Amino acid sequence: MTKLLATLSILLFTIALSSAQSIQLDGFITDSLQNPLVNTNVIATPLLETNAQIKFSISSSKGEYRLKLESNQSYLIEVTHLGFKKIMDTLQLSQDLTKDYIMVESTESLEEILIEQQMAVIVKEDTITYRTNQFKTGEERKLRDVLKKLPGLEVDREGNVTVNGKEVTKLMVDGKAFFTGDEKLGVNNIPADAVDEVEALDNYSEVAFLKGLEESDKMALNIKLKDGKKKFIFGDIETGAGVEDRYLVHPKLFYYSPKTAVNAIGDFNNTGQKSFTIQDYLDFEGGMALALEDQGAYSRLYSDDFSQFLRQDDFVFNKNDFGAASLSQELGGNFSLDAYSIFNKSKLRTQTLEDFTYQTTEAPDESREQSNQNDLLFSISKIKLRYDNNDDTDLRANTNFKYNTAEAQSLLNSEVGNTNRFVNTNTQPENFEFLQTFNLNKQFSYKHTLKLEAKIKSEDQTTDRLWDFNQPLFTELIPLVDEGDEFRLNQLNQKQFTNLSLNAKHYWVLADFHHIYPVAGVDYFTFNLNTLDEQILNDGSTTSFESAGFNNRMDFELFNASLGFQYKTQIGELVLRPGLVVKNFNWNVSQFGDELVNDQTAVLLPEFYAEYEFKTSEKLRFNYNRYTNFGNSSNYANRLSLQSFNQIRRGNENLQNQIYQTASLLYSQFNMFKGLFYNARLSYTHRESSIRNQTQIEGIDQISTSIFTDLPENTYNFNGTINKRIPNYTFTLGGNASLSDYSRIINDEVLDYESINFGYNAKITTRYDDWPNLETGVRQSFSRLNSDAIDNKFTTLSPFAYLEYDWEDFIFKFNYDYNYFENQTTGDVNRFELADASLFYGKEDSALGFELSATNLFDINFKRQNTVSEFIVSDQRIFVQPRIVMFKVIYKL
Secondary structure (H helix, E strand, O other): OHHHHHHHHHHHHHHHHHOOOOEEEEEEEEEOOOOEOOOOEEEEEEOOOOOOOOEEEEOOOOOEEEEEEOOOOEEEEEEEOOOEOOEEEEEEOOOOEEOOEEEOEOOOOOHHHHHHHHOOEEEEOOEEEEEHHHOOOOOOOEHHHHHOOOOOEEEOOOOOEEEOOEEOOEEEEOOEEOOOOOHHHHHOOOEHHHEEEEEEEEOOOOOHHHEOOEOOOOEEEEEEEOHHHOOEEEEEEEEEEEHHHEEEEEEEEEEEOOOEEEEEEEEEEOOOOOOOOHHHHHHHOOHHHHHHHOHHHHHHHHOOOOHHHHOOOOOOEEEEEEEEEEEEEEEEOOEEEEEEEEEEEEEEEEEEEEEEEEOOOOOOOEEEEEEEEEEEEEEEEEEEEEEEOOOOEEEEEEEEEEEEEEEEEEEEEEEEOOEEEEEEEEEEEEEEEEEEEEEEEEEOOOOEEEEEEEEEEEEEEEEEEEEEEOOOOOOOOOOOOOOOOOEEEEEEEEEEEEEEEEEEEEEEEEEOOEEEEEEEEEEEEEEEEEEEEEEEOOOOOEEEOHHHOEOEEEEEEEEEEEEEEEEEEEEOOEEEEEEEEEEEEEEEEEEOOEEEEEEEEEEEEEEEEEEEEEEOOEEEEEEEEEEEEOOOHHHHOOOEEEEEOOEEEEOOOOOOOEEEEEEEEEEEEEEOOOOEEEEEEEEEEEEEEEEEEEEEEEOOEEEEEEEEEOOOEEEEEEEEEEEEEEOOEEEEEEEEEEEEEEEEEEOOEEEEEEEEEEEEEEEEEEOOOOOOEEEEEEEEEEEEEEOOOOEEEEEEEEEEEEEEEEEOOEEEEEEEEEEEEEEOOOOOEEEEEEEEEEEEEOOOOOOEEEEEEEEOOOOOOEEEEEEEOOOEEEEEEEEOOOOEEEEEEEEEO
């Protein structure tokens, strides 16, 4: 590992040394009155056909510009700014030069339009427009290759994009969402020669006339196509075969025209390549927008029965059959139709070895070996019909269908002392979900705008689970019939959700800098839970555990009415938006038809938002909210349910609504002249009341009960990133810290805990056209969890390197990760390293390409990771696929 990183570092230093011989041209750009001109474009174009590249600079708020030019190379210097006449100059430098330019205002009525077409970068409030022809060299293949050359944009290996340090959450082509709006698909597939302009839209709002009324923290990219590329078909078909009967078939087809867009993708492989990941699932269900609007809904989605299958990133075998298609059609009369459907079928095998140390009991250590085989079928479809006249009316009807089913076979061997326990589990979840949403946005006048949303959601979940044990479980609670050396249990879990909601918001502009936004809503929610735990006897008959306190037939009903307002005002560059909402809850809980709870409460929820804009590129935001929710509805079922061979759970019908407060401070700044970007965020969360688990531990067995508690709980978070870009390098430094203090009840004792996590990451990326490009850096994190009884300290160090060399018709890629983990309390150390490589050959004007690739080059057997909770420390070995060598053929349309 040391030799490899040293070699890569020497390579990076050699590249840097070879490019160090450059001449600097700098100075100031002003108008005729000596006022500095900010965001002025300065472009240096080589006049002779050499390997010299086009150089670009954009002036700072002081009018300063700076260019790095090659010595003794003739350049055409073009200086452009909106509303001013273009300046053209010719220079050939052998030493550094300072030269100022004075621009004269244009007197021609069409000059501004003409200049705008020629400027490389235009910055207007929340929009940055890039004219890509000014940055292209002709060697770009895909959109990602273009984006990497634009100032302020960063593209990672997967295709995720950030603009001035802010993550892009939506990709559009000529104003329409590309496929589902996920940027990775378009970034990795849209051909570079079709791109004319790239627009970065900060604080993006899908409804144009809501811009300026509602705050949005979303960043979108809009790709504008060239006139001759408004209608085209592109895509490729990738096929491959490898050792041990490995195969891959991956077709991608895209058709685009101004009125119609059709996309189709397929992926059939047994190499472990996932075309549909847990992040894709979250994105399709709302992604970061959902997380910002309803953190609880996002958390429940991430932990649902289906997500647990998608979260398996490490496996010994994985076979995927994936298909997706989308249609976007303009219907005329301001109507449009968008639809997509996704289908995924997969087979997954995993294997783990895990050692547990129990910290709160006298139980001996436990060793656990587990293997799983999961067969998964998933589909999601969405149809959106929209009417948008772009002036005052936006009406949408969205219909979503989701269906998934799976079968999971688990084989587990638990060893505690001299006792071995075998557990075989067969789990079959099935889920169907329907969601219908209607949205109306109507602007009646400049002063009055209405936002209305109605939602109908229905969901049915059924999970069948069959357990086989060689020893009785929880003998004091479960009345098992002893018929020999084997025990068989049957478990059924059925959930039904229904949710009806109507929410309205009125944007009332009292004056230019005084707005008031009344809000109102009603929400009706029902949840039915049926659970069954029973033993299957040798003769096929069953015996129920209901008399022992198991089995639930719980009905939970919740009605919520809310009323409130937001007031928005602006004082200079300061925007203030205080608000207040009153929510009234009525809920009841029934078990086996008997009403247990019928209660009501009202909650006052203040909020406050402030934003100060020092300048267009520098902002400070503060946000405070008081939230409330009822948590997971299953928590209200007051009878027992078996969760695993050593865990039983009981709910509580007397739970109430959780209340917590959050406050955050965000600072962001970008300086395109210096290529410098800052982001820093400080947040605080205080839980006034929470739904938590009270845990009883005996040996390795755990019984948890949901309780409603006002035990103190505070969390402090900080994260920040600094990004510095110079012509051929990008330097990134990031850091994060988290401090939590909280209490838990374990074995009837209140224990106070303190959790501390902090870390940093540093990375250097090169940006050469003719040299190998290297991305290398390190990530390190430190963790500590302590109380009066325990003190655990961990550290993780992960150096990494990614090399890409595009040489004539060849592209070579090499990816390396080293992982070092140390339990500083016990002195235990874990290490492993991963590497992948590929070599691609294909002529620029040829439809055929060939690739040789290898994953897990060092052929490691497993990865190691460690986790810690309030009462368990775990050391886990996760087995991975062996080395895979593939030969692929790619045909481009």
